[in-house]
Amino acid sequence: MACNGVVSGLCINDSFGDDELRAVLSRLEDDKDKEVFGLVCKRWLHIQSTERKKLCARAGPHMLRKIAARFTRLHELDLCQSVSRSFYPGVTDSDLSVIAAAFSCLKILSLQNCKGITDNGMAAIGSSLSSLQSLDVSYCRKITDKGLSAVAEGCRDLRTLHLAGCRFVSDSLLKALSKNCHSLEELGLQGCTNITNSGLSVLVEGCRRIKHLDINKCSNIGDIGISSVSKACSLTLKTLKLLDCYKVSDESILSLASYCKNLETLVIGGCRNISDESVKSLAAACSNSLRKLRMDWCLNITDSSLDCIISRCKKLEVLDIGCCEEVTDAAFQQLGSEDFMLGMKILKVSNCPKITLDGIKKLLKSCESLEYLDVRSCPLITKAGCEEAGLEFPESCKINFTGSLADPEELL
Amino acid sequence: MDELVGPRLYSCYKCHNHVSLHDDIVSKAFQGRNGRAFLFTHVMNINVGAKEDRHLMTGLHTVADVYCGDCNEVLGWKYERAYEQTQKYKEGKFILEKSKIVKENW
Numbered sequence: 216m217a218c219n220g221v222v223s224g225l226c227i228n229d230s231f232g233d234d235e236l237r238a239v240l241s242r243l244e245d246d247k248d249k250e251v252f253g254l255v256c257k258r259w260l261h262i263q264s265t266e267r268k269k270l271c272a273r274a275g276p277h278m279l280r281k282i283a284a285r286f287t288r289l290h291e292l293d294l295c296q297s298v299s300r301s302f303y304p305g306v307t308d309s310d311l312s313v314i315a316a317a318f319s320c321l322k323i324l325s326l327q328n329c330k331g332i333t334d335n336g337m338a339a340i341g342s343s344l345s346s347l348q349s350l351d352v353s354y355c356r357k358i359t360d361k362g363l364s365a366v367a368e369g370c371r372d373l374r375t376l377h378l379a380g381c382r383f384v385s386d387s388l389l390k391a392l393s394k395n396c397h398s399l400e401e402l403g404l405q406g407c408t409n410i411t412n413s414g415l416s417v418l419v420e421g422c423r424r425i426k427h428l429d430i431n432k433c434s435n436i437g438d439i440g441i442s443s444v445s446k447a448c449s450l451t452l453k454t455l456k457l458l459d460c461y462k463v464s465d466e467s468i469l470s471l472a473s474y475c476k477n478l479e480t481l482v483i484g485g486c487r488n489i490s491d492e493s494v495k496s497l498a499a500a501c502s503n504s505l506r507k508l509r510m511d512w513c514l515n516i517t518d519s520s521l522d523c524i525i526s527r528c529k530k531l532e533v534l535d536i537g538c539c540e541e542v543t544d545a546a547f548q549q550l551g552s553e554d555f556m557l558g559m560k561i562l563k564v565s566n567c568p569k570i571t572l573d574g575i576k577k578l579l580k581s582c583e584s585l586e587y588l589d590v591r592s593c594p595l596i597t598k599a600g601c602e603e604a605g606l607e608f609p610e611s612c613k614i615n616f617t618g619s620l621a622d623p624e625e626l627l
Numbered sequence: 628m629d630e631l632v633g634p635r636l637y638s639c640y641k642c643h644n645h646v647s648l649h650d651d652i653v654s655k656a657f658q659g660r661n662g663r664a665f666l667f668t669h670v671m672n673i674n675v676g677a678k679e680d681r682h683l684m685t686g687l688h689t690v691a692d693v694y695c696g697d698c699n700e701v702l703g704w705k706y707e708r709a710y711e712q713t714q715k716y717k718e719g720k721f722i723l724e725k726s727k728i729v730k731e732n733w
Contacts, residue, residue, distance in 0.1 A: 434712070461712065485710065511680075512687065512710060538680050538687065566680045591679065618677035 283317030311336035337362025341369030386414030393421030415440035419447035437462035468493035544574035551577035
């Protein structure tokens with residue numbers, strides 16, 4: 216090397232091919248070093264740029280074209296905007312045309328809150344980005360079935376699709392997904408209130424490998440749709456979110472208990488027609504898999520099903536029974552007994568007026584991993600009362616007595 | 628000669644921080660804690676407090692108090708979630724009490 220004062224006469228750029236230079240680049244760990252690599256000469260800049268797989272940016276059309284020209288082998292592009300009125304006009308359809316034309320290897324594209332984009336932008340994506348596996352257009356409110364069907368037809372390897380807040384989405388898109396995207400694993404339809412049971416049934420005819428399905432707030436969905444999903448995706452379904460789907464009843468839960476033994480996360484908050492019997496069946500069927508259960512506002516739930524859940528679901532980490540007003544300390548009776556340990560991390564019992572310090576005492580005995588406890592609006596559980604009773608909470612545990620703490624992410 | 632220039636704004640009664648537009652009113656027929664209140668689709672320059680499940684006259688709701696962004700006065704609340712189907716239309720909207728807001732120059 217040059218430090219000996221010996222100049223060998225060989226130029227690195229002549230001796231090393233691109234493969235060797237890429238091998239050198241891959242051994243650089245520090246981002247700063249990788250940037251410096253790109254400063255050596257145009258050839259090294261090209262190698263560094265085309266090696267880049269992931270980029271997160273906020274860019275207008277001019278900058279976007281420059282990015283497209285430089286980083287041609289990007290796999291992942293994040294252009295998410297913020298919820299509030301962000302920079303105007305934000306990402307536009309013409310920007311998406313640039314992206315579609317330039318980033319042919321793109322696998323992951325995030326456009327959350329890019330409120331300006333329309334079906335035209337989606338059509339551009341569908342016509343060019345055939346390798347796309349993950350698309351997030353949550354809260355891109357102008358998008359309809361037309362644009363998204365174009366994506367489904369063009370991006371047949373789609374695995375993840377997030378459409379929360381795209382309120383024009385309807386059964387027609389579910390049909391297009393069923394026809395074209397058989398590898399679909401994750402689908403987010405929160406707030407897509409137009410979808411119906413028949414749409415879901417058609418969806419799972421083609422998409423039989425769904426792992427995560429979010430249909431929170433899709434209030435038209437009922438037992439017929441959920442039963443289709445549980446039968447078709449029985450081996451793969453891990454997450455099902457049905458917040459405020461008030462038509463869902465015991466029939467759906469029994470169907471899940473029969474078919475979906477791998478269910479890990481279930482959100483049935485606000486599903487007021489669900490009663491103890493079906494929840495007990497679910498506890499038995501998913502005793503080895505269930506980790507998160509949210510059933511706040513399920514006013515018919517009583518101690519008997521909760522006792523079942525607690526005693527059978529050994530892997531339970533998150534439980535929300537807020538406003539289940541019939542629940543008493545008896546729900547926790549298993550927890551008080553010797554050697555019964557539960558790895559519960561997050562428990563929400565807000566607005567359960569019958570729960571007393573006694574119940575909390577039993578809870579603390581068996582749940583040493585507790586990180587968050589919400590006891591808002593439980594008149595018999597106060598900070599002063601807990602201190603007086605000498606209750607000892609785990610060291611890092613946060614307790615929400617009056618609502619001053621924000622709920623952790625895991626609760627939704 | 629007095630022309631109306633710009634949107635009709637409401638401000639916090641205490642510090643005159645701009646909080647809402649007249650155009651964003653859905654209804655003027657609501658009852659707040661201390662009298663009449665308006666339902667808005669949007670408010671601005673405010674802070675939203677912690678969520679609480681409460682039994683209101685119209686049923687079970689999750690609400691969060693809304694505070695002026697500058698002086699922290701409670702101006703009303705936000706409807707986060709509604710149990711009754713007939714009340715779902717309120718989700719995501721804001722109540723500002725008439726006694727806590729003033730018209731800004733109109």
